[in-house]
Structures are given as C-alpha cells and as structure tokens.
Amino acid sequence: MKDPLISVVMGSNSDWDVMQYAVAILKDFNISYEARVVSAHRTPDTMFEFAENASKRGIQCIIAGAGGAAHLPGMIAAKTTVPVLGVPVNSRYLKGMDSLLSIVQMPKGIPVATFAIGEAGAANAALFAVAILANNDDQIRKQLGAFREKQADSVAAMQLPE
Ligand code: RP5
Numbered sequence: 001m002k003d004p005l006i007s008v009v010m011g012s013n014s015d016w017d018v019m020q021y022a023v024a025i026l027k028d029f030n031i032s033y034e035a036r037v038v039s040a041h042r043t044p045d046t047m048f049e050f051a052e053n054a055s056k057r058g059i060q061c062i063i064a065g066a067g068g069a070a071h072l073p074g075m076i077a078a079k080t081t082v083p084v085l086g087v088p089v090n091s092r093y094l095k096g097m098d099s100l101l102s103i104v105q106m107p108k109g110i111p112v113a114t115f116a117i118g119e120a121g122a123a124n125a126a127l128f129a130v131a132i133l134a135n136n137d138d139q140i141r142k143q144l145g146a147f148r149e150k151q152a153d154s155v156a157a158m159q160l161p162e
Helices: 013-028 044-054 072-078 097-104 119-134 138-156
Strands: 006-010 033-037 061-067 084-089
Touching: 006 013, 006 044, 006 072, 006 119, 013 033, 013 061, 013 084, 013 119, 044 072, 061 072, 061 097, 061 119, 072 084, 072 097, 084 097, 084 119, 119 138
Parallel strands: 006 033, 006 061, 061 084
Antiparallel strands: none
16 A cells, blocks of 8 residues: 555554454545554554654554553654544443543643544544545545435435334
8 A cells, every 4th residue: 555644553453343444434435544553551662663753654643542541542642743533442341431531531732532432433533534634635525525425315215114
C-alpha cells in the first residue's frame, strides 16, 4: 500500500475483533492505511518511536484501540500532535467501561477524541478520520456523502413485521 494516511494501532492482536471494523471502513473508502500492534506497557519504546515519527511520515490521524487500563491512545497523544482517535475495546471483566474511562478521562492539555466501546466506536473512529481527510479532498467528501445517502436509503427501505 502507498504511504499510509491513517494509522490504526492496537495494544494486542486480541483487539483485532473490534479494530477490524475501523480497517473495513478505511478499505471501503480506499484510504491508504497501516494497521499494527503497539503496546504501551509491553513495547513502550516502540510506541514512542511510532508516535514521534507519525507526523513526518505523513500520518493524518491515528486510530488507537486498547482495552483495560487503556493508556495507549493517551500516551501516543502525549508524543505527537497528530490527532488521536481512541477506541475503547471491550475487556473481559469490566466489559470495556475501564477502557472507555481510561481513554475519555484524559487530563486537560492532551486530547484524545474518544469513541464508543467496541464495533461502533471502531467504525465511527474510521468515519471520523475519513471526515477529517474530506476537509481537504473533494473526492473523499463525495464518497462520504454517498455513504450517508446509502445509509439513509437503507433506513427508508426498512420494513417492520405486520
Ligand atoms: C491491552 O490489554 C490490549 O489493548 C488488550 O485490549 C488487553 C489484553 O491484551 P492481551 O492480554 O489479550 O494481549 O493492552
């Protein structure tokens, strides 16, 4: 794939069940992306290197998913000014409430845009990244408009049982 515009990172390959929904949207929109595992606490040096280089690599948005004490999005945001979109991944015991609060409760000064827990959050983070790119790309803006129209049409076609 050509130089990625969007980077999708996650703390473990166990996050893929959720984060695949972000990647599916980027594929649908034909946006160049990369997807990789970077762990804040197991590979902190790799995480720092990734975050420090994101801007010069031309990355426009980082979608970061993590579960539990989900410090990956916040720590990446601390090391780059590239916008970070955080996706709370469902966790085994606290069902993702821990992930959500860890990501959304960033102290003032280092923002992480935080999305819903799980599949919806992953898909919406990617749609948000697409919307950011659309600000400076007419083709992507048209694609996003067409996506919204298709979605509206599918609702209009919905039928309920008698
Ligand atoms: C976090 O711990 C990951 O983001 C993942 O959601 C969670 C569990 O990781 P594994 O034990 O499945 O590797 O770092």
